[in-house]
Amino acid sequence: MNKKTLVLGASLKPDRYSNRAIIKLVHYNHDVVAIGLKKGEVAGIGIQTRMDGIGNIDTVTLYLNPVRQKPYYDQILNLKPERVIFNPGTENPEFYKKLKDADIKVEIACTLVLLSTNQY
Structure with a gap:
């Protein structure tokens, strides 16, 4: 079984990279957990609007700009994932520091590329 990934900023719109990542x-x-603004389903994965009850997350892959990430800082830190992937457009040095201070790996990369090149 693969380790669970949280897609934060999940979208129902097929042209969005978060949708493609799911x-x-x-x-x-x-295994995928998806959090977005609107409930729905992508590839059989239900998009939730809250992070309540989520646990056992290995990777968080972000699709939110730095300002939209702020409300999730503590929730992500409390999940204690192995790593957080900052996809293009989500780069956030302030959050990198908080994650590194909590011994969480920061990866500035594209989830789609990592998967396509077998580096995920």
Whole structure:
């Protein structure tokens, strides 16, 4: 079984990279939890609007700009993931420091590229 990934900033819109990431994660048999603004479903994964009850997360992959990330700082830190992936457009030095201080790996990369090149 693959380790669980939280897609934060999940979108129902097929042209959004978070949507494509969910589809590709499922294709590569990763367990996925998706959090977004609107409830719905992508590739059989239900998008939730709250992080309540989420646990056992290995990777958080971000699709929120730095300002929209702030309300999630503590929730992500409390999940104690192995790593947080900052996809293009989500770069956030302030959050990098908080994660590193909590011994959480920071990866500035593209989830879609990591999956496509077998580096996920």
